[in-house]
Amino acid sequence: MEKKKLLIIIGAGILVIATIGLYSLNGISNTQPATPATKNTTTITDMMGRNLVIPSPIKGVLATAPPTSIAVYILAPDKLMGVNIAPSAINGSVYMPEKYQELPNVGGWTMMTPNGNFESFIEMKPDIVFDAEWGVGNFSDQLVDRQEKFGSIPVVGVLNAYTINNFDPCIQFMGRVLGEDGQAASLEEFYHRMLSNVTTRVETIPENERVRVYYASGPDGLQTALKGSQHAELIEFAGGENVADFEIAPGAAFTQVSMEQVTTWNPDLIIVDDPGFYKTIYNDTLWLSINAVKNHRVYLVPQSPYKWFDGPPGLNQIIGIPWTAKVFYPDKFSDMDMPALTREFYSKFYHYNLTDNEVKTLLNP
Incomplete structure (x- = not known):
């Protein structure tokens, strides 16, 4: 009888110990907290064919260069954590919602922004970093x-x-x-409308009737982007002829030219990206002999929040497609309603509703 009681006690003890062990293995011991759930992820293939595991959904993003950071702002502004270049102002105003104007300038890794800092990016803890190909060097490396x-x-x-x-x-x-995807589809619709409107008209212009254009960049107007450069792509796209047609070192964005060279080219039209230079060109005796200046065909690129023509190249140039075409060929594009297109672009791309005065300031600086 005593032996039977002893076996029952031992069996009960074993059962208790096993039960405690089972609870511990299932992670619900009072002394050991449960392991937190892992972050949701998804696998994507980037545009270079690399398979990457990224957080899902994406909440915060940085980019290494202006074209991609501007694209993030255009597609998903609340996910952009910082910019590579500060947005431009006109008369002290920046034409984008104020909360996005306050995003930190984190710099980047391009000729325009050679001031990126990896530690600064990492400290901001983005979910992903977009890195853009610039046509210089080996992008895979x-x-x-x-x-x-x-x-x-x-x-x-x-x-x-x-x-x-x-x-x-x-x-x-x-x-x-x-x-x-919905925002991307809306942007593509506007983009293709601008493409078809311009390309179908300018492709019929004979070569000998195309306007000859000089792109005056910098504070003295004597830097320019050459024919074939991504920075001057809109000239040829809108049916113009870039007078700066000579070779420079591969990967160079701009080249310095002389006043004598510009005078020799004697362009019909000048595109200017610097407001300071634009204010002086009609009073500068060095420029007064050039046809574009004599005929008042000098145009300042609309600036805010990002330039329409260049600086940087990217989705911000989409509104530059109709603007440049109409500047080049006002008669051929007389039916193009630039104020309406400007309002539509800023609403869809920059998430900003322009006032009538802001539209006038952009189109008539």
């Missing part, structure tokens, strides 16, 4: 190097971020990654 420096933050390779005649792949890909 660049991605490997950037990924190594950014560590566990996925670096997503983007192509076509500055190619005016082929923005579709960039818009579609970045829209999909950011979960903004």
Whole structure:
């Protein structure tokens, strides 16, 4: 009888110990907290064919260059954590919602923004970093190097971020990654409307009737982007002839030219990107002999929040497609309603509703 009681006690003890062990294995011991759930992720293939595991959904993004950071702002403004260049102002006003004007300027890695800092990017803890191909060097090697420096933050390779005649792949890909397919489709509709409106008209202009254009960049107007450069792409796209047609070193964005060279070219029309230079050109005796100045065909590029013509190249240039075409050929595009297109573009792309005075300021600086 005593032996039977002893066996019952031992069996009960074993059962208690096993039960405690079972609870511990299932993670609900009073002394050991439950393991937190892991972050949701998804696998994507970037535009260079690299498979990447990224957080899902994406909440915060940085980019290494202006074209991609501007694209993020256009597609999903609340997901952009910082910019590479500060937005431009006109008469002290920036034509974008104030909360986005206050985004920190984190710099980047281009000729325009050679001041990026990997530690600063990492400290902001973005879900991903978009890295754009610029046509300089080996982009695959660049991605490997950037990924190594950014560590566990996925670096997503983007192509076509500055190619005016082929923005579709960039818009579609970045829209999909950011979960903004609807916004991407709206942007593409506007983009294709501008493309078809301009290209179908300018392609019929004979070569000998095309306006000869000089792109005057910088505070003295004596820097320019050459024919074939991504920075002057709109000239040829809108049916003009870039007078700066000579070779420079591969990858160079701009070249310095002399006043004698500009005088020899004697362009019909001048596009200016610097407001200070624009204010002086009609009073500068060095420029007064040039046909474009004599005939009052000098045009300042609309500036805010990002330039329509260049600086930087990117989706901000889409409104520059109709603007440039109408500047070149006002008679051929007399039916183009630039105030209406400007309002539509700023609403869809910059999330900002322009006033009548702001439209006038943009179009008539």
